Amino acid sequence: MRPADPGRLSGLRAELYDSGARQDAYERSVINLIASDNAVPGWRRHTLPYSGDMIQEGIVGRRPFAGAALHNELERIAAEVACEVFGVDHAILQPHSCSQANQAVYHGLLRPGDRVLALRFRAGGHLTHGMRHNFSGRTYAFDFYGVGADGRIDYDEALRAAKEFRPRLVVCGSSSYPWIYDVAALRALCDEVGAYLHLDLSHEAGLIAGGAFPCDLGPADVVTMSLDKTLRGPHGAAVLCRADLAGRMDAAVHPGTQSSFPVRRLTDAAAALLESQTAGFAEYARRSVALTRALGERLLAFDARAVVGGGSDKHYLLLDTERVFGRDGRAAEELLEDLGLLTNRQWLPHDRSSGFDDAGGLRLGTAWLSSCGYDTADADALADLLVRALSGDDRDDCAAAFAELVTRDRPGDVRGSTDFDWTAADGGSEA
Ligand SMILES: Cc1ncc(COP(=O)(O)O)c(C=O)c1O
Incomplete structure (x- = not known):
């Protein structure tokens, strides 16, 4: 490798700060209709519960790094806030993004090659719901359900597909499906074929927390959601589940699919979740x-x-x-x-x-x-x-x-x- 050129680095520093300042100004000059973006409240830049930079890994009480006593406390509190807001038994706020949270769910519930039924990409499904270029489509055998002429999920088609395909997991969730989900219909479908039900509420989490989008999480075995997007928290994601799946989901996140995470993600997320109840x-x-x-x-x-x-x-x-x-x-x-x-x-x-x-x-x-x-x-x-x-x-x-x-x-x-x-x-x- 060649040694760094101090002159070039100095030029790059100037470029970086100039470019960053122009991006800041640009963001103030546009109207942002990108559905996964949001504007973060100014108070969060000043008054967050914790502002340090430590990372941690593992689960509460089982950590590979020293100095974890308060990390355990913070993670326990943050998880409890998430459980309270969404009415679930167990929450993990460590995933770096919702793609990674989905990866953890698949890792925890499936073996490579297992069958999964999900909403078709063009009907609103996400890359991590079996697109062939994505890890999900390469690792697991996906089949899809879609929408009818009215643009709504065709739950009868989904049931027919499930009976024929016999999936081990059914994914409900979307990036571009604008309607309420019939979670009860999907639960019944899962019960009929013996599949797990995974709700991917990456986009809707904040609307649900704020009471603006009806969605019953109760029938799901596992739920994933972004902490950013409509929830307006830090970039990252959560895995939520029932008590009987808690150990499996913990292990699926760590050591299954990731190692360290910034402690601040937990505390920033908890602050956003508390705000979601105001x-x-x-x-x-x-x-x-x-x-x-x-x-x-x-x-x-x-x-x-x-x-x-x-x-x-x-x-x-x-x-x-x-x-x-x-x-x-x-x-x-x-x-x-x-x-x-x-x-x-x-x-x-x-x-x-x-x-x-x-x-x-x-x-x-x-x-x-x-x-x-x-x-x-x-x-x-x-x-x-x-x-x-x-x-x-x-x-x-x-x-x-x-x-x-x-x-x-x-x-x-x-x-x-x-x-x-x-x-x-x-x-x-x-x-
Ligand atoms: C339904 C759904 N799941 C998962 C994700 C992945 O989230 P991320 O981009 O944070 O990994 C997205 C992203 O938009 C999504 O729409």
Whole structure:
């Protein structure tokens, strides 16, 4: 290896700080409709329970590194908060991401080659639900269920597939399926074929915690969820389960699929979970769903084909740019990005082609909008702007409409908060 060149390093340092500062400024100048993104409350940058940098590994009471007494205490408290919020017996907050949490679930419940039934990728499933390029599709034998013409999961098809395929595990969860899940139907299906039920609530966790998305975790054997996304916590994930699977899931996380984790992830996550039980968070979650609805209604008023399935129960909807505007998802994403509207191209259930660049539409998320205090009048204005931009209206006119939306001060914007109102969602005070 060649020795480092101090002159080059000094140049790279300047580039790094310059580039980082421009990214900070850029993020303040855009409207972020990427459904997995969110804006983190300002108070969390100042008043978190623990601000150290230690890592730890293993489970409570069984650690390979010294200095673990308080780590045990912190992990026990954080896990208890998660159990309390989601009404489960056992919680592990160590996974680095929801992909890794899913990996741990498969590792804990399956052997390589075992059969798994999951929602088809184009119907909303995730890479870790059996995509052939992903570890999941390479390690386990996946089959899929899908959605009907109305865009809703076809539970009868899922049952037929399960009876024929005899999976050991059924995965329910999605990245781009905008509707409530019928968890009871999937439980019945699992009982019929003797399979475990895994709910992957990566996207919905914050909405569920905030009471804005009904989803019964009780029938599931195992649940995974992102701590970031709608939950607005640190990047990472949780595995939740019943008491009888606790030992297996602990071992599946460590030593099964990961070693160390930053202790701060546990404490940051616990702070976010506690916040999720406050009135302010409930309002954020409710508003995110209301914003999706408002955006959807306005887009549907423009063209009845605009919103795939005709609506959404969540913090995102799917916009069919191909059919309505004659632009594929990639072209639409790039056009909007040029204005400062960040979205992501999205495969739609009816898309025929298989290339990522051929996605037929966009996924439009509202969690960031809600955290930044946008209201339903803003959602209407945003829908109008999307329609104008995607219809090819004059760019300067669209840019002016965009500037109007992005610059306004909004009282509900959490980014500016320096402390937090711990008033509970039921009106009680935790302070
Ligand atoms: C349903 C679902 N599961 C798992 C994941 C993986 O999460 P991560 O990207 O944090 O690994 C995602 C990511 O968006 C997801 O949508």
